[in-house]
Amino acid sequence: MIPGAGDDGSSVVPVVVGLDVKPTIQPTAKGLVPVIILSNANFDVRDLDLTTVTFGRTGTEAPVAKCFKFQDANKDGRPDLRCDFQNLTSGFQVGDTGALLKGSLLSDSDVTVTLGGPIRTAPVKGGK
Numbered sequence: 627m628i629p630g631a632g633d634d635g636s637s638v639v640p641v642v643v644g645l646d647v648k649p650t651i652q653p654t655a656k657g658l659v660p661v662i663i664l665s666n667a668n669f670d671v672r673d674l675d676l677t678t679v680t681f682g683r684t685g686t687e688a689p690v691a692k693c694f695k696f697q698d699a700n701k702d703g704r705p706d707l708r709c710d711f712q713n714l715t716s717g718f719q720v721g722d723t724g725a726l727l728k729g730s731l732l733s734d735s736d737v738t739v740t741l742g743g744p745i746r747t748a749p750v751k752g753g754k
């Protein structure tokens with residue numbers, strides 16, 4: 627089943643907000659991908675239930691490995707949050723151009739927030 631494609635009448639509300647991902651991802655590299663979750667006028671990252679957050683090619687692949695303190699990363703006056711995810715678990719493939727992050731709200735676990743951001747992938751060493 628494709629995540630989010632259910633037609634069961636549940637109150638899942640995808641909200642697309644900003645995600646600032648490390649620009650170039652090497653799909654076969656070990657280590658962590660740093661992701662900055664950006665707040666905006668309609669979304670405050672402090673409302674996100676971090677225990678439900680997942681990240682990757684379709685947004686459901688990797689659980690949070692580590693989150694940092696809230697900081698205003700883009701200097702717009704709203705708090706942002708950096709979280710790191712395991713690169714290999716995130717499931718990126720060469721040629722991918724976007725990353726997604728999904729998570730529920732602390733105030734309403736039925737609401738799923740979806741965040742997206744652009745990425746580039748680096749060629750895999752040693753050929754295709």
Ligand SMILES: [Ca+2]
Binds near residue numbers: 701702703706
């Ligand atoms: Ca900010």
